[in-house]
Amino acid sequence: MKSIATSVLLFVIAAALVSVVAVILLTRGGAKAGDTTPTNVSIVGGSQTIEISAKGGYSPQSTTAKAGTPTTLKIKTSGTFDCSSALSIPKLGYQTILSPSGETVVDVPPQKAGTVLTGLCSMGMYSFTIRFE
Amino acid sequence: MMTAASIQTYTLRVNGMHCKACVFLTESELAEHPKVVSAKASLRSRSVEVSGDFGDRPLDEIARDLSAFLSEHSLSATAQGKHVAWDEFGVAVPIAIGCAALFVLLQEIGVVNLVSGDTVTYGTAFLVGVIASLSTCMAIVGGLVLSISATFARSGDRTKPQALFHVGRVASFLVLGGVIGLLGSAFRLNSTGTFVLSLSVALFMLALGINLLDVFRWASPLQPSMPGFLSKRTLGAANLTHTFTPALVGGATFFLPCGFTQAMQLYAVSTGSPVTGALTMFSFALGTLPALAVLSFTSLAVRTRTKQGVFFKTVGLLVILFAVFNVVNSLAAIGVIEPVFNW
Numbered sequence: 213m214k215s216i217a218t219s220v221l222l223f224v225i226a227a228a229l230v231s232v233v234a235v236i237l238l239t240r241g242g243a244k245a246g247d248t249t250p251t252n253v254s255i256v257g258g259s260q261t262i263e264i265s266a267k268g269g270y271s272p273q274s275t276t277a278k279a280g281t282p283t284t285l286k287i288k289t290s291g292t293f294d295c296s297s298a299l300s301i302p303k304l305g306y307q308t309i310l311s312p313s314g315e316t317v318v319d320v321p322p323q324k325a326g327t328v329l330t331g332l333c334s335m336g337m338y339s340f341t342i343r344f345e
Numbered sequence: 346m347m348t349a350a351s352i353q354t355y356t357l358r359v360n361g362m363h364c365k366a367c368v369f370l371t372e373s374e375l376a377e378h379p380k381v382v383s384a385k386a387s388l389r390s391r392s393v394e395v396s397g398d399f400g401d402r403p404l405d406e407i408a409r410d411l412s413a414f415l416s417e418h419s420l421s422a423t424a425q426g427k428h429v430a431w432d433e434f435g436v437a438v439p440i441a442i443g444c445a446a447l448f449v450l451l452q453e454i455g456v457v458n459l460v461s462g463d464t465v466t467y468g469t470a471f472l473v474g475v476i477a478s479l480s481t482c483m484a485i486v487g488g489l490v491l492s493i494s495a496t497f498a499r500s501g502d503r504t505k506p507q508a509l510f511h512v513g514r515v516a517s518f519l520v521l522g523g524v525i526g527l528l529g530s531a532f533r534l535n536s537t538g539t540f541v542l543s544l545s546v547a548l549f550m551l552a553l554g555i556n557l558l559d560v561f562r563w564a565s566p567l568q569p570s571m572p573g574f575l576s577k578r579t580l581g582a583a584n585l586t587h588t589f590t591p592a593l594v595g596g597a598t599f600f601l602p603c604g605f606t607q608a609m610q611l612y613a614v615s616t617g618s619p620v621t622g623a624l625t626m627f628s629f630a631l632g633t634l635p636a637l638a639v640l641s642f643t644s645l646a647v648r649t650r651t652k653q654g655v656f657f658k659t660v661g662l663l664v665i666l667f668a669v670f671n672v673v674n675s676l677a678a679i680g681v682i683e684p685v686f687n688w
Contacts, residue, residue: 222443293605302680
């Protein structure tokens, strides 16, 4: 009897914790989706530049860019020592460790419309996507 | 009147048997008992068949008598049946879920953002280490520490192998930090190499986690240990496995794909100085020590036998969760699947 009561109590506490986490994850996800940040993409004279900042994750998490345009990816770090500095973009076969503070430039060849480039950290828990249209 | 010697065979359960070396150790130590004619131990069933003349003494007593001859194990007369304590899961499952939720919460809070500033001092390296040990790196290195520590603790080894793991880790960071500072380049695995490494570690953790649950006995022989022929020659091998392996594994954590470690290694390389490189990585490793130490010595807090069952099941579940997490992330990192966890 006692052990069943203990189990039930523990399950209730665990469920409460999980709910708290779920709420945080869902509300945060909403905020990021509504994040229309058009300003990290700029096109100057036929050449496209996409800016992404890397610190405790990548921002913005999703970007829309123009297809069929030679592109430069600029990744900015500032005091970044976490996993975001261990960046890899599998589709480009690109892998590097970003320096803690500064800007790293990646050349991206023109991408076909509908392509989605995903960049992630070495442990796979931070990522960003760039959708080319 | 002297009774004619009547050899009988008894099957006893061996407690604390977890590797091939234990099999040889148990057999040879039992053979030294004057009444024992032969002893054949089995890792798969964690038991030993002892043949000897013990007269009419009850099994319990024989077990106790023989246990005195064993240096690292003990024998008990419990029945052979597969006794799985399912009720312990009733407590272990919610605790494991709760811990996992806390882990996610910790990442959501963005503990990672506490590090700022551009210059790297030894103090910064230490701080980065502390934060790294609370971040998702905990799933890789922490999960490994937890799985190995709990596995050793279950056989009664609660302090030495764990302490040696930490010594091995900190020492390797010091030495290898100096090496990469001197060489001016770090040992960088390409994405395939990283994938193979992290997947192997994750699968290894998965096996240990399943074993900790004490539900499937078949998983026990899967644990890597010293090859049989090595152990048979030198009986000191049982000690070797418990001493050498944890220190080696601790040292090998230098190569695990923890983003923080890699960022620190890059800095160490950029200094071009073996001393700075060594001390930087050393400070980083020290920073990770408190959290990892807590993970590895939690078993010390659990004393009673009843609580131990729950404890190891909880740890087993957590290790399995971490292992699955790492497998998913490894597949995402190599581009096989889309990233699942994003915070």
